[in-house]
Amino acid sequence: MKLTLKMKVREKTKWKIQALRKAMKSFRSAVNDWINVAWRYKITDRTLHEIAYKELRQKYPSLYSNSLQEAMNWAIQIVKTELKQNPDKKPEFKTLIVSFKNVDFKFENDGFVIPLNGKRVYIPVYVPKKYYKWLVNGKFGRLYFKEENGEIYAYLTIKVEDKPSYEPKSWFGVDLGIHNLVVVADEKSKEILRFDGETINRYKELLEKERARRQKRQMKDFNDKECKYGHKHRNFSRYVNHVIAKEIVRKAKEYRACIVLEKLKGVKRRGARKPKRVRKLLHRWCYHDLIQKIKYKAKLEGVPVIGVSPRNTSKTCSNCGFVYKRFKDQRLFHCPNCGAIIDRDLNASINIARKGLIEFKKRAFLSALKSNASSPQ
Numbered sequence: 001m002k003l004t005l006k007m008k009v010r011e012k013t014k015w016k017i018q019a020l021r022k023a024m025k026s027f028r029s030a031v032n033d034w035i036n037v038a039w040r041y042k043i044t045d046r047t048l049h050e051i052a053y054k055e056l057r058q059k060y061p062s063l064y065s066n067s068l069q070e071a072m073n074w075a076i077q078i079v080k081t082e083l084k085q086n087p088d089k090k091p092e093f094k095t096l097i098v099s100f101k102n103v104d105f106k107f108e109n110d111g112f113v114i115p116l117n118g119k120r121v122y123i124p125v126y127v128p129k130k131y132y133k134w135l136v137n138g139k140f141g142r143l144y145f146k147e148e149n150g151e152i153y154a155y156l157t158i159k160v161e162d163k164p165s166y167e168p169k170s171w172f173g174v175d176l177g178i179h180n181l182v183v184v185a186d187e188k189s190k191e192i193l194r195f196d197g198e199t200i201n202r203y204k205e206l207l208e209k210e211r212a213r214r215q216k217r218q219m220k221d222f223n224d225k226e227c228k229y230g231h232k233h234r235n236f237s238r239y240v241n242h243v244i245a246k247e248i249v250r251k252a253k254e255y256r257a258c259i260v261l262e263k264l265k266g267v268k269r270r271g272a273r274k275p276k277r278v279r280k281l282l283h284r285w286c287y288h289d290l291i292q293k294i295k296y297k298a299k300l301e302g303v304p305v306i307g308v309s310p311r312n313t314s315k316t317c318s319n320c321g322f323v324y325k326r327f328k329d330q331r332l333f334h335c336p337n338c339g340a341i342i343d344r345d346l347n348a349s350i351n352i353a354r355k356g357l358i359e360f361k362k363r364a365f366l367s368a369l370k371s372n373a374s375s376p377q
Contacts, residue, residue, distance in 0.1 A: 175354030260356025
């Protein structure tokens with residue numbers, strides 16, 4: 001699988017940073033020039049190189065030749081996307097960035113050696129400890145430097161070999177909700193993990209109130225990026241999702257379990273008929289981001305993941321299997337058939353785990369049947 005590693009550039013010497021920013025500005029101008037040519041002739045393939053490469057090579061002598069071709073690739077992707085979405089308006093590339101192919105740079109001594117202004121320059125970066133295992137064994141892809149809020153970051157795409165998945169001994173059902181953000185239980189009705197959503201919702205509510213207060217009072221510095229609260233929402237949600245996903249994958253690997261996730265496609269759209277308070281809570285958290293983080297972390301650790309339909313998981317009794325279709329949004333599930341009383345989120349996670357067990361066995365049976373049918377016998 002492919003990963004993108006983000007590392008902050010260490011501003012040790014001024015002339016290196018100035019040369020890097022100059023290359024980024026040239027790259028941005030080159031992308032816009034490629035866009036102008038591609039938009040004029042409506043070209044979205046490599047034939048664009050034959051039309052304008054010589055002219056742009058003379059216009060940007062300080063830009064590395066492969067970087068100029070990278071600018072062309074960026075322009076092709078931008079024009080191709082814009083022709084599908086908004087064919088009447090020519091796009092403009094505004095990001096301060098410069099890109100290099102894997103043959104143009106070298107990683108050594110916690111930094112990258114890249115071509116700048118006709119010579120190779122060493123750019124030091126801050127490398128987190130968790131990145132070393134991928135930097136040593138991974139296969140490098142593209143490297144690009146990007147400026148964000150006055151700081152320069154290096155983004156390195158790297159290809160890592162997937163670990164082979166083990167044969168699961170148990171199944172962990174993951175139920176996502178509002179009151180409890182995540183509840184994890186196995187098929188034997190044992191609760192494994194529980195992440196309370198009240199504290200998280202309370203913190204995000206405070207951020208929303210602060211944003212509303214600033215908008216109401218129309219503060220002068222509201223448009224300043226440093227004073228905006230949107231990035232706090234995003235960073236907080238991403239951090240919490242990383243922590244939750246890491247803990248779920250760690251527990252699954254410890255128990256040699258298969259993670260069973262709900263297929264929550266369009267969950268916010270289906271909640272349009274719910275009360276305003278519930279709709280607000282549904283939109284407050286990014287469940288899709290959490291599911292994606294669980295999937296890619298599980299893939300790195302070789303933990304199997306399977307998806308099942310969430311239909312009737314909250315309305316089915318995990319004790320006797322009775323489907324109570326009149327069940328409403330109470331915190332406790334009361335089964336009218338067997339009289340069992342259980343937390344609704346725990347009940348749903350147990351049913352999800354059992355659905356995953358059935359789905360896993362079904363897939364194993366179908367694959368075995370297919371292999372037997374294709375055998376010479």
